[in-house]
Amino acid sequence: MTTYLDATEAPLKNTGQIKLYSKEDFDGMRKACQLTAGCLDEVAKMVEPGLPTSKIDEFVYEYGRDHGAVPATLNYRGYPYSSCISLNHVVCHGFPGSKPLRNGDILNIDITFVLDGWHGDSSRMYIAGQPKRAAERLVDLTHDCLMAGIAAVKPGNRMGAIGAAIQELAERERCSVVRDFCGHGLGRLFHDAPNVLHYGHPDEGPEIRPGMIFTIEPMINLGKHHVKILKDGWTAVTRDRSLSAQFEHSIGVTDDGCEIFTLSPAGHTKPPYVTE
Numbered sequence: 001m002t003t004y005l006d007a008t009e010a011p012l013k014n015t016g017q018i019k020l021y022s023k024e025d026f027d028g029m030r031k032a033c034q035l036t037a038g039c040l041d042e043v044a045k046m047v048e049p050g051l052p053t054s055k056i057d058e059f060v061y062e063y064g065r066d067h068g069a070v071p072a073t074l075n076y077r078g079y080p081y082s083s084c085i086s087l088n089h090v091v092c093h094g095f096p097g098s099k100p101l102r103n104g105d106i107l108n109i110d111i112t113f114v115l116d117g118w119h120g121d122s123s124r125m126y127i128a129g130q131p132k133r134a135a136e137r138l139v140d141l142t143h144d145c146l147m148a149g150i151a152a153v154k155p156g157n158r159m160g161a162i163g164a165a166i167q168e169l170a171e172r173e174r175c176s177v178v179r180d181f182c183g184h185g186l187g188r189l190f191h192d193a194p195n196v197l198h199y200g201h202p203d204e205g206p207e208i209r210p211g212m213i214f215t216i217e218p219m220i221n222l223g224k225h226h227v228k229i230l231k232d233g234w235t236a237v238t239r240d241r242s243l244s245a246q247f248e249h250s251i252g253v254t255d256d257g258c259e260i261f262t263l264s265p266a267g268h269t270k271p272p273y274v275t276e
C-alpha cells in the first residue's frame, strides 16, 4: 500500500512513501528547473558536427557555477560528469567524451542542476547536422510519447496511466519502450519514490495526487527494448544496436493536471531548435 506524506515532515531520504509538496516547494522547483531548461536551450546553439561532447559537459559545469548551481550527476554514485550525453544507440547515462559529433548523429543531453537544494532534471534530443529519416522519426515520436505521458497526469488517475499512454503510442509506431530505467520522484532528493514506469496499464500504480513532483523520461528504441550496460559500468546501449531516443521533463501535479517545470524559456520543444 502506498502512503503519502507532507514533504515538510518527511525525512530527507527515500522511504518509499510519496512526498506531497507545497506551493513554496513548487516555487523552488520551478527555479531549479528553469535553470536546467535555460542551459538546455544554450546547448542547442553548440551542437554541430565536429564538436566533442566533452565541450558540452564543460559548458554545463560552467553554466551551473555561474548561476549558483551544481550538477547533481557529478560524483553521484561515482558518476564522473556534469551531464549524461547519449549518442545514437546509447539509451542513457552515456559519458561525454573527446570524439567529435558526426553528421546525422542524434544525441540526448540530460542535465540536473541543484539550486537552493532543489533538483531540476530534464533532457532533450539534439541532432548534429542532417538526420536520417528514421532517426528524425524516432526523435519526434519520443517527444510525442513524453507529452502523451504528461497528458495522463491528472489527480485521480493512477501512475500506470502515464506508462500506458506512452507504451500505446510507441508500439503503435512499431517502436519499443525501455523497461530497465524509469522516471522518479524528485525535489530535495535526486531520485525518490515513486518509480515512474513508461509502460503498463492505467489501473496500476499509486494514485496521482496534487503536490506530487516527479519526472517522466521515456526511452524509446527503433528496435527491441532490451539494453545492456557497457564495461564502464554506466553506459546503457540497445542490445540490438538500434537507435534510441529520450526526452525528460520534471513536473508537479496540480488540482487539475500538472505544471511542467522544465519547459524551455526559449520555447523549444524538439529539434530542429531554430535560433536567431
Ligand code: MF3
Residues within 6 Å of the ligand: 073, 074, 076, 077, 079, 083, 084, 093, 110, 111, 112, 121, 217, 248
Ligand atoms: N539525470 C538522470 C535521470 O534522469 C540520472 C543520471 S544519474 C547519473 O534520472 F548518475 F547517471 F548521472
Ligand code: CO
Residues within 6 Å of the ligand: 121, 183, 184, 215, 217, 248
Ligand atoms: Co530523471
Ligand code: CO
Residues within 6 Å of the ligand: 110, 111, 112, 121, 122, 123, 217, 248
Ligand atoms: Co535526467
